[in-house]
Amino acid sequence: MKFTPLPLHGACLIEIEPVEDERGFFARTWCAEEFKSHGLSPGLSQCGISFNKRRGTLRGMHYQAEPFAETKLVRCSSGEIYDVIVDLRRASPTCGNWFSVELSAANRKMLYVPEGFAHGFQTLTDGAEVCYQISQVYKLEYSRGVRWNDPSFNIPWPISDAIISERDRIFPDFTP
Numbered sequence: 001m002k003f004t005p006l007p008l009h010g011a012c013l014i015e016i017e018p019v020e021d022e023r024g025f026f027a028r029t030w031c032a033e034e035f036k037s038h039g040l041s042p043g044l045s046q047c048g049i050s051f052n053k054r055r056g057t058l059r060g061m062h063y064q065a066e067p068f069a070e071t072k073l074v075r076c077s078s079g080e081i082y083d084v085i086v087d088l089r090r091a092s093p094t095c096g097n098w099f100s101v102e103l104s105a106a107n108r109k110m111l112y113v114p115e116g117f118a119h120g121f122q123t124l125t126d127g128a129e130v131c132y133q134i135s136q137v138y139k140l141e142y143s144r145g146v147r148w149n150d151p152s153f154n155i156p157w158p159i160s161d162a163i164i165s166e167r168d169r170i171f172p173d174f175t176p
Helices: 032-037
Strands: 002-005 012-015 019-021 024-026 046-052 057-064 072-078 080-087 098-104 110-113 117-123 128-134 143-145
Touching: 046 057, 057 080, 072 080, 072 098, 072 117, 080 110, 080 128, 098 110
Parallel strands: none
Antiparallel strands: 002 012, 012 110, 019 024, 046 128, 057 117, 057 143, 072 110, 072 128, 080 098, 080 117
């Protein structure tokens, strides 16, 4: 795997390195030893899938509070998404900053989201499926979010007519 550190401290873009033959290819998408050698948390507690019927679906900006803060490894296994992370760590020099990347079944890139980051995405195609590897179990009482269109972030979502849940619409703005 190829690990590229991002401008937000602790976040990383990961690309597979396929070994190809006449049948297709094989590639690792996770290796505890490699993650650890790059300073990334190798722990996994659960995996999940988000299936999204329609282009323009926006999910986010989600995170889990301590003591169940989570790291995520995010990959788009079908279709294409505009993926966004925001650093919410108050002691971080990049607190309040965000980063975006297009993840797709075609480019096979993965986004490593550290603890203390909010995560969200908008689908760029119908039928987009997103796979998550997560370091903590889900705890509803620790589930949090910040508003997807918080003016302090000013994230330029690609599709203005977003399909978004009521829960995601009413998250509060971030206060550093």
